[in-house]
Amino acid sequence: MGVIQGTATIDRLREEIQGVRYREATNTFCRLVTEEDRSLKDTIKAAIASAAPYVQVPSHLMRLPSGEMRGVNYDHTILGWRGAISLMGELGGSRGILPNIQAMWYVPQGLNVWEQVVCEFPGHYARDGEQCGRKFPGPDAEVNRFDGPAWNPPKIYFRDHAPIFGGSVDDRLGRMNWAIAEGDKAEAYGLFLGLAGEPEHRKRLKDAILFAGITDLQDTIINRGGYQNIGHKALRARALVDIADYLGWDDAHELMYTVVPDLGCSPRLYGLWTEIANICRMEIPDHAAIPKRSAKPVTERELDGLTEALLWGGPFDVNAAIMALFKRGAGVLDVGDAVVVCFQRYLIDVLEHPNAFLHPTHALDYMNVVQFWVRNFDNPHQVKAIFMGARFMNDTIRSNANFPRDPAMALEPRRNFRAWADAIPIDRILPEIKQYVLAQDAPRSCALVDSYLERTEERHDLLDTITYAACHWQNDPHVMRNGASSLEEFRHNRTSRKDDIVRGYVKHQSRYVKRAPTHDCYRVYADYFHPANG
């Protein structure tokens, strides 16, 4: 660690974030917590507030001079915080701070996305996805200027607004959802702020914002380019609920500014929601009365059938499989749990190419939002959300399957390493798993986990090991978000196959494409927080 000059202050943190000086900002963040005795919560709040004005975009579709459209990425800064805050409780001691340091490291790289995609502002999208350094090199060929610092201040595309009051709660919630669907960001945001200031209505507000996010989902990503959202409306809504609960709703204004306007941003996609609403009305008109759990959980044979439909069927096969389960009396969460475990077979058995994990695991994270909503709220539309999640998973699988398999990315079967894994004493397996996740050796990581799962009932330390190893990789909030989703679903899943969630999780975290080959952020964390056992 180099010598850091000057006092760490919140003002300094803000300047470094807005100036896209992510290494400096991360050091300042760590110093505020370790040297200035700022609470982690206050420092996270300050980081969110510093980024808030600069994460909105005019649209998630950009019209090109040719008349064609291209997609504009969704803000991921807030998704990193949501994952990190969730994982803090899962990882023991100071290890739980690591995901937060990773979230902090990413924040300055994730601002001003609209300008990043046209190479007018530095950050993750400009540097990596758009390869702007190659298109518009700076004076020093050795320096990629799109790694920061910024040469312009970031732009504000949506200014903060005042709360809107007046009218009954039902009226305001209805207007808010209508404003989101119609793209009236100012009205939606103002109504949200007004309702959020009234603690007695927050439970209904959370339910309403999750509903708004879950229902806005593309019907397919196949050959669609930017005309999709891969679940980001739901993911943002979940981030809002979790982080506001952590910060305290009275301390969450900038968080709301970060999240709520984007729910009304274009495109808003309700084709799938309309289809699912129609088939539910036709086939299960009393779906609102289906219980969350039933005495008729999903059988082994039904799990096999659902796996077949999700992985190898088409959209109508998925509709039929889910519909059959509801019609024969399974509960909402029974089916949701089944969808989560059946999907794991895709991660475990099928996926090989590191780039191919991205969309399917967005669908898993979306399904986690659905399950969270069903577990914690009562809403008559929840059955439909299970269909939505399953359809999204199936669509991403079919989208990947539209590309011929690349034999150069083939993985050696995990079973080839099973005898090797079984020969390792049980008390030595967890360090080995960490080592092979860090080496991104999926066959060996998976074989070790298979062996561990069969030799012991212990799961907490196993999940801790995989998660902590995964959080060594920087520049990618998806890692924390997927960790949070997987651990939460494992904890709640009641099927006989819940261990498949662990198998899918370790495959993902030991194979998914990495955005940086180094662990600089981890080293900053280690310098300040001195984790035991590395």
Next chain:
Amino acid sequence: MQDAHSALDDIWRVRNAAATTLSLAEDQMRRAIRGASVAELTALIETFSPARSGGPDWTRTFEPLVERLWAWRDTETLAALAEVFRAKGMPWMAVAHALSPEHNPETAIRHPAWARMPAFAVA
């Protein structure tokens, strides 16, 4: 019992008819592949482009097709095809890899879950 026995008999008859049909189709395909020019094979492989594919079920037959190309054509033809698709750039790199000698399916690892259509056999 007699009905059940008849049903089994019928299913076995259908199975044999299907196997015969598939065997004849496989023979016909082999002759067509052996007689095809590089340009004709290129046109066939181009149907696996995501923009032209009939969907995932079509694309999942790519690996069985590649296995047959390796079995029924010489290495020079495969090398020529690999070169055609390598020249098309990144979107076709998976196809170029599949046609390259290091990924000859006789020596490469097969993935049983992804390759949903097993190597054809009626024996």
